[in-house]
Amino acid sequence: MGMKSLSRRRLVTAWGGGMLAGLAGVGPAGAQAAYPTKPVKIIVPFPAGGATDIIARLMAQKLTAALGQTFIVDNKPGAGGNIGAALVAQSAPDGYTLLMGSPGTHAVNAHLYDKPGYDGIKDFEPISLVVKAPNLLVVHPSFPPRTLAEFIDYAKKNPGLSYGHTSNGGTKHLAGELLRLKADINLVPVAYKGSAPMMADLIAGHLPVAFDDLITSLQHVTNGSLRALAITGLSRWPSVADVPRVMELGGAFADYDVTAWYGLVAPAKTPIAYVDKIHAVIVDAFKDKALRDDLYAKGVEPIGSSPREFQAFIAEEYKRWGEVVRRAGIKMT
Numbered sequence: 001m002g003m004k005s006l007s008r009r010r011l012v013t014a015w016g017g018g019m020l021a022g023l024a025g026v027g028p029a030g031a032q033a034a035y036p037t038k039p040v041k042i043i044v045p046f047p048a049g050g051a052t053d054i055i056a057r058l059m060a061q062k063l064t065a066a067l068g069q070t071f072i073v074d075n076k077p078g079a080g081g082n083i084g085a086a087l088v089a090q091s092a093p094d095g096y097t098l099l100m101g102s103p104g105t106h107a108v109n110a111h112l113y114d115k116p117g118y119d120g121i122k123d124f125e126p127i128s129l130v131v132k133a134p135n136l137l138v139v140h141p142s143f144p145p146r147t148l149a150e151f152i153d154y155a156k157k158n159p160g161l162s163y164g165h166t167s168n169g170g171t172k173h174l175a176g177e178l179l180r181l182k183a184d185i186n187l188v189p190v191a192y193k194g195s196a197p198m199m200a201d202l203i204a205g206h207l208p209v210a211f212d213d214l215i216t217s218l219q220h221v222t223n224g225s226l227r228a229l230a231i232t233g234l235s236r237w238p239s240v241a242d243v244p245r246v247m248e249l250g251g252a253f254a255d256y257d258v259t260a261w262y263g264l265v266a267p268a269k270t271p272i273a274y275v276d277k278i279h280a281v282i283v284d285a286f287k288d289k290a291l292r293d294d295l296y297a298k299g300v301e302p303i304g305s306s307p308r309e310f311q312a313f314i315a316e317e318y319k320r321w322g323e324v325v326r327r328a329g330i331k332m333t
Contacts (some may be wrong), residue, residue, distance in 0.1 A: 040069060045085050045100075046081060095274035099124070126307045138227065146229075151209075152185060164202060203225045214240075
């Protein structure tokens with residue numbers, strides 16, 4: 001899958017590194033040091049208002065302030081993230097078109113679609129895993145089950161229960177499919193074009209159950225419009241500490257972990273100097289305790305990984321979710 005491309009570029013010899021250092025102020029290398037010299041687009045392959053969009057806009061603000069050029073968020077939704085991701089994959093590797101990637105675009109769609117239009121690994125240069133975020137299993141307040149165990153029992157007695165999610169192959173969809181497999185229940189996924197319309201239907205009582213990002217569903221749980229039955233990550237979350245993890249059911253659920261993540265990538269062959277410059281801004285931004293505390297309060301965990309760490313993380317996610325997609329029998333055309 002081409003997972004060695006970035007490593008090869010970074011593992012230069014001491015001699016080659018010295019040559020590059022000697023040329024750092026000459027011609028193209030000097031131009032790299034000045035990057036960016038014009039506005040930069042961050043493509044979000046999902047609708048405005050969702051978690052990917054929220055994180056992209058936060059990063060755009062930080063990058064704009066730090067680098068002196070405007071970073072513009074441009075939403076290009078469609079086909080589970082494939083439209084926006086393909087656009088970036090086919091863009092010039094000049095540092096002026098970036099992608100806020102997710103598990104769908106980089107770890108799932110290759111298994112889900114016959115022709116996604118890009119290779120989530122070969123066609124991109126990882127910059128940084130920005131944040132991670134668990135999902136919540138949320139229900140309308142009138143929904144009878146009060147716990148996850150009661151929900152599973154209810155689903156067994158009411159086969160064909162619908163649950164909402166916002167992207168075929170995204171973590172919210174996979175959270176439902178993994179729960180279906182482990183609990184041996186019949187759940188029917190209903191895909192929405194974004195969190196906003198899904199939350200509207202759920203709050204209105206038109207949809208009984210949904211998996212949604214903590215960052216977009218937390219406010220509705222806090223104000224009582226929705227009730228949370230479980231959280232899909234490895235840990236309970238401080239702001240909803242009474243909501244148990246799915247894995248707390250034990251047994252087949254002991255290894256249940258569905259965590260969304262959002263990370264910046266550039267087209268393959270983007271100069272490493274540009275990649276490192278953007279990565280450095282993200283790391284520096286996350287040194288701000290107030291920002292970190294605000295992100296945790298909103299339902300996301302700041303990460304700021306290195307490009308190499310992000311590359312390895314994508315490889316692990318690609319393998320893990322490929323297995324779940326195969327087991328669940330999910331396929332898109």
